Amino acid sequence: MPDKSEFQVVENQSNLTNKNVNNPYAGVDSFLSNVSNFQIIESTLREGEQFANAFFDTETKIKIAKALDAFGVDYIELTSPTASEQSRKDCEAICKLGLKSKILTHIRCHMDDARVAVETGVDGVDVVIGTSSFLREFSHGKDMAYITKSAIEVIEFVKSKGIEIRFSSEDSFRSDIVDLLSIYRTVDRIGVNRVGVADTVGCASPRQVYDLVRTLRGVVSCDIETHFHNDTGCAIANAYAALEAGATHIDTSVLGIGERNGITPLGGLMARMYASDPEYVKAKYNLPALREIENLVAKEVEVNIPFNNYITGFSAFTHKAGIHAKAILNNPTTYEILKPEDFGMTRYVSIGHRLTGWNAVKSRVDQLNLPLSDEQVKDATQKIKQLADVKSQMSMDDVDNILRVYHASIEAGEPGQSPEFNTLIERAQ
Numbered sequence: 001m002p003d004k005s006e007f008q009v010v011e012n013q014s015n016l017t018n019k020n021v022n023n024p025y026a027g028v029d030s031f032l033s034n035v036s037n038f039q040i041i042e043s044t045l046r047e048g049e050q051f052a053n054a055f056f057d058t059e060t061k062i063k064i065a066k067a068l069d070a071f072g073v074d075y076i077e078l079t080s081p082t083a084s085e086q087s088r089k090d091c092e093a094i095c096k097l098g099l100k101s102k103i104l105t106h107i108r109c110h111m112d113d114a115r116v117a118v119e120t121g122v123d124g125v126d127v128v129i130g131t132s133s134f135l136r137e138f139s140h141g142k143d144m145a146y147i148t149k150s151a152i153e154v155i156e157f158v159k160s161k162g163i164e165i166r167f168s169s170e171d172s173f174r175s176d177i178v179d180l181l182s183i184y185r186t187v188d189r190i191g192v193n194r195v196g197v198a199d200t201v202g203c204a205s206p207r208q209v210y211d212l213v214r215t216l217r218g219v220v221s222c223d224i225e226t227h228f229h230n231d232t233g234c235a236i237a238n239a240y241a242a243l244e245a246g247a248t249h250i251d252t253s254v255l256g257i258g259e260r261n262g263i264t265p266l267g268g269l270m271a272r273m274y275a276s277d278p279e280y281v282k283a284k285y286n287l288p289a290l291r292e293i294e295n296l297v298a299k300e301v302e303v304n305i306p307f308n309n310y311i312t313g314f315s316a317f318t319h320k321a322g323i324h325a326k327a328i329l330n331n332p333t334t335y336e337i338l339k340p341e342d343f344g345m346t347r348y349v350s351i352g353h354r355l356t357g358w359n360a361v362k363s364r365v366d367q368l369n370l371p372l373s374d375e376q377v378k379d380a381t382q383k384i385k386q387l388a389d390v391k392s393q394m395s396m397d398d399v400d401n402i403l404r405v406y407h408a409s410i411e412a413g414e415p416g417q418s419p420e421f422n423t424l425i426e427r428a429q
């Protein structure tokens with residue numbers, strides 16, 4: 001049996017970019033990083049179909065596949081054609097669409113599945129088998145010698161058909177590291193296109209991900225795909241750590257749908273990667289299309305888009321507190337790392353509430369073309385706060401109404417003294 005010391009870590013210098021060279025904080029690890037050079041394996045039509053509420057008929061699968069293709073994902077992964085007769089037909093139908101994204105299907109590490117998969121017209125086959133003691137004992141019951149033998153057989157068969165092949169270990173983070181590295185090295189040597197690391201149960205932390213992928217990067221020369229479940233909320237951070245450690249491909253699904261509470265969401269990954277390298281992400285993916293894809297999938301699986309969803313949640317670009325509003329109105333970068341316009345979204349500065357400030361109110365006064373001095377705007381702001389203290393939901397109309405009444409009180413020579421203020425407050429109480 002090999003031990004860990006056999007797997008010497010070899011530095012991969014191929015990602016040496018000007019960015020790294022010019023970055024005084026870039027260490028050796030920065031040269032491994034693929035945060036500005038990664039591919040997405042979009043699995044809404046495989047992992048996503050494993051979401052509790054998912055039932056995709058053929059027409060819906062085609063709609064989703066076309067939308068993902070138009071968004072620019074590199075790969076679309078489909079449910080195993082052995083799952084059912086209709087799954088096989090749907091896989092064939094999607095392969096015939098002629099999309100730019102490569103089409104993959106996902107199968108068990110078994111020749112029966114592989115024979116069916118290669119006949120569907122897919123560009124690649126993703127093979128998986130559990131390597132943790134839990135899955136070896138309670139799922140398929142096979143030992144590492146058997147797993148290795150069947151992996152070699154399936155990989156060589158798929159390769160012989162001229163189709164891309166990936167080998168993945170399910171439950172990688174609860175597997176023995178020596179078992180893992182041994183099998184990855186074996187499949188790399190026989191020419192697998194990618195190896196996959198999967199946090200099937202969502203137990204991994206970003207540091208564990210970094211360590212495993214970094215070690216693996218020194219052991220195999222093929223691409224490294226990673227798959228993260230979100231049981232403990234680490235799915236996006238883990239994907240990022242994997243790329244920093246030299247992974248090349250990330251699995252996603254729209255809104256993160258999948259088994260249990262799902263995997264790395266496409267939108268959340270886009271937000272994270274945009275924050276690191278906006279130009280790369282904007283050039284590669286059609287970001288304004290994200291909202292429509294999410295709406296499509298949300299409707300099909302009958303869920304609402306969460307209020308705090310990355311990028312498209314209803315409050316994602318809303319600024320409220322007076323201190324924030326002032327700075328945002330001066331320069332949006334003060335409190336925004338993502339530019340809403342790059343995602344086809346709009347910024348909203350909320351004014352009608354008790355946390356407002358005179359700078360935010362002044363911006364509305366200017367829009368309404370009301371000739372008020374700064375002192376008068378400050379006074380009008382106090383009226384807004386007075387009303388907000390008794391009225392929990394103030395609309396922009398309410399704000400405008402106060403500003404107009406205030407302006408009229410100035411014209412009448414009694415700034416802020418109009419009886420109409422009392423009426424507004426009484427009505428709200």
Ligand SMILES: CC(=O)SCCNC(=O)CCNC(=O)[C@H](O)C(C)(C)COP(=O)(O)OP(=O)(O)OC[C@H]1O[C@@H](n2cnc3c(N)ncnc32)[C@H](O)[C@@H]1OP(=O)(O)O
Binds near residue numbers: 080109
């Ligand atoms: C972590 C993941 O998400 S992996 C992907 C999960 N995807 C799916 O399960 C796709 C949908 N699944 C299905 O339609 C069915 O489970 C099928 C068609 C794959 C298999 O159905 P069945 O033959 O009825 O078997 P069942 O689902 O009860 O059990 C799984 C079988 O596969 C075996 N198995 C499980 N994982 C693997 C694997 N990775 N490689 C090879 N064999 C495996 C099990 O030992 C079991 O075999 P058995 O029939 O000898 O007991």
Ligand SMILES: O=C(O)CCC(=O)C(=O)O
Binds near residue numbers: 106169
């Ligand atoms: O094939 C893979 O890499 C991942 C399979 C899967 O969905 C998982 O392990 O959670």
Ligand SMILES: [Zn+2]
Binds near residue numbers: 200258259263
């Ligand atoms: Zn999964």
